[in-house]
Amino acid sequence: MNFTDINPDHAEIRDGVAKVCQQFPGEYWRKCDSGNLYPEEFVSALMKEGYLAAMIPENYGGSGFNLTAAAVILEEIHLHGCNAAACHAQMYTMGTVLRHGSDEQKQKYLPKIADGSLRLQAFGVTEPSSGTDTLALKTTAMRDGDHYTIKGQKIWTSRAAQSDLMLLLARTTPRDKVAKKTDGLSVFLIDLKSLVGKGVEIRPIRAMINHNSTEVFFDNVRIPANSLIGEEGKGFKYILSGMNAERILIAAECIGDAKWFIEKASAYANDRIIFGNPIGKNQGVQFPLAKAYAHMIAAEAIVYRAASLYDVGQDPGVEANSAKMLAADASWEAAEACLQTHGGFGFAEEYDVERKFRETRLYQVAPISTNLILCFIAERVLGLPKSY
Numbered sequence: 080m081n082f083t084d085i086n087p088d089h090a091e092i093r094d095g096v097a098k099v100c101q102q103f104p105g106e107y108w109r110k111c112d113s114g115n116l117y118p119e120e121f122v123s124a125l126m127k128e129g130y131l132a133a134m135i136p137e138n139y140g141g142s143g144f145n146l147t148a149a150a151v152i153l154e155e156i157h158l159h160g161c162n163a164a165a166c167h168a169q170m171y172t173m174g175t176v177l178r179h180g181s182d183e184q185k186q187k188y189l190p191k192i193a194d195g196s197l198r199l200q201a202f203g204v205t206e207p208s209s210g211t212d213t214l215a216l217k218t219t220a221m222r223d224g225d226h227y228t229i230k231g232q233k234i235w236t237s238r239a240a241q242s243d244l245m246l247l248l249a250r251t252t253p254r255d256k257v258a259k260k261t262d263g264l265s266v267f268l269i270d271l272k273s274l275v276g277k278g279v280e281i282r283p284i285r286a287m288i289n290h291n292s293t294e295v296f297f298d299n300v301r302i303p304a305n306s307l308i309g310e311e312g313k314g315f316k317y318i319l320s321g322m323n324a325e326r327i328l329i330a331a332e333c334i335g336d337a338k339w340f341i342e343k344a345s346a347y348a349n350d351r352i353i354f355g356n357p358i359g360k361n362q363g364v365q366f367p368l369a370k371a372y373a374h375m376i377a378a379e380a381i382v383y384r385a386a387s388l389y390d391v392g393q394d395p396g397v398e399a400n401s402a403k404m405l406a407a408d409a410s411w412e413a414a415e416a417c418l419q420t421h422g423g424f425g426f427a428e429e430y431d432v433e434r435k436f437r438e439t440r441l442y443q444v445a446p447i448s449t450n451l452i453l454c455f456i457a458e459r460v461l462g463l464p465k466s467y
């Protein structure tokens with residue numbers, strides 16, 4: 080099936096990513112999924128071709144791509160049935176490092192991230208008792224001379240066990256001592272791997288999908304003061320602007336998933352003969368797929384609009400949030416239609432539908448749940464009272 084390419088300038092990127100993905104068929108992902116294995120070979124292959132250094136500027140050894148090109152990479156990965164969850168953090172954490180990191184931090188880390196000798200794949204925001212309410216997080220980082228001491232716990236930190244570095248959000252000023260409630264949180268770029276066993280403990284979480292998520296415990300962990308990104312106390316602001324990039328990139332993954340489901344279901348609906356006809360001849364089978372397609376292309380348009388606004392230096396909160404919600408809904412609708420089209424075979428592992436179905440369900444919840452996006456639009460765009 081040919082999907083209209085709304086970014087024809089990126090044909091070369093799409094071809095290159097497709098070549099990598101073709102080496103990793105469904106069989107590979109099934110094996111990783113059933114064994115809870117990190118898709119190391121896939122991540123290394125993408126790294127080797129330079130795709131994980133997409134957003135690192137050329138003067139630090141990266142490709143210097145903009146967010147639109149990075150979104151194209153992630154969409155292409157997903158439309159081939161692969162999953163970028165193993166490595167996408169390297170793209171969405173980059174906004175915070177590039178916009179707010181010091182020259183010293185960039186010189187120290189970016190060339191190594193670009194050549195693959197260091198991985199920045201862990202993003203520690205969520206905590207067990209604060210969840211979506213980021214400002215209520217309890218992990219503290221207290222200044223002590225030329226060090227900070229970190230104490231607390233993160234949860235659902237994906238890829239912590241596979242990452243050398245972590246972007247960490249922690250409280251540096253108690254909540255009742257800040258002038259503005261968004262102040263008092265700070266972002267750190269820390270050498271996570273070197274701290275394991277020195278106060279850092281990483282425990283895997285078994286989950287519905289193979290996402291390499293973990294709990295990370297910090298027991299009075301000392302980190303150098305120059306791990307701080309930007310200004311102390313302003314971390315929430317930095318993370319929020321990075322989150323817009325994250326939402327746009329995740330939305331592009333949803334578009335890739337939706338395309339995969341629609342293509343897979345259409346092929347099956349043409350092939351599967353029941354009552355002497357292909358099942359796709361029935362409008363009851365056709366219409367859910369046609370509807371999913373229409374919703375997918377509408378979502379795709381807003382995803383790339385949000386990306387282009389980000390690329391001209393704006394912080395498109397409304398577009399990024401809307402794109403994330405609409406694309407997640409489109410992928411979930413396509414997943415449902417694809418599973419239904421496959422009937423009982425949709426439940427068989429060898430078709431990959433049930434795995435992708437589970438994987439795409441995540442986007443209704445993470446990195447931000449649909450309810451919270453609706454809260455944002457209601458309050459910020461419609462001017463309605465804040466509900467929480």
Ligand SMILES: Cc1cc2nc3c(=O)[nH]c(=O)nc-3n(C[C@H](O)[C@H](O)[C@H](O)COP(=O)(O)OP(=O)(O)OC[C@H]3O[C@@H](n4cnc5c(N)ncnc54)[C@H](O)[C@@H]3O)c2cc1C
Pocket residue numbers: 201202203204205209210211212234235236237238286290292441444445446447448449450451454466467
């Ligand atoms: C597989 C996986 C990987 C993840 N990876 C990472 C990661 O790498 N790093 C990281 O920091 N986090 C990660 N997360 C965490 C993820 O971002 C959170 O799960 C998500 O933000 C929701 O937080 P919560 O689970 O605590 O839900 P809660 O905040 O407890 O919310 C539970 C439900 O209540 C609803 N709700 C809460 N408040 C309101 C309100 N005011 N109005 C309406 N509805 C409301 C929510 O919409 C949600 O449906 C991951 C999660 C998963 C499942």
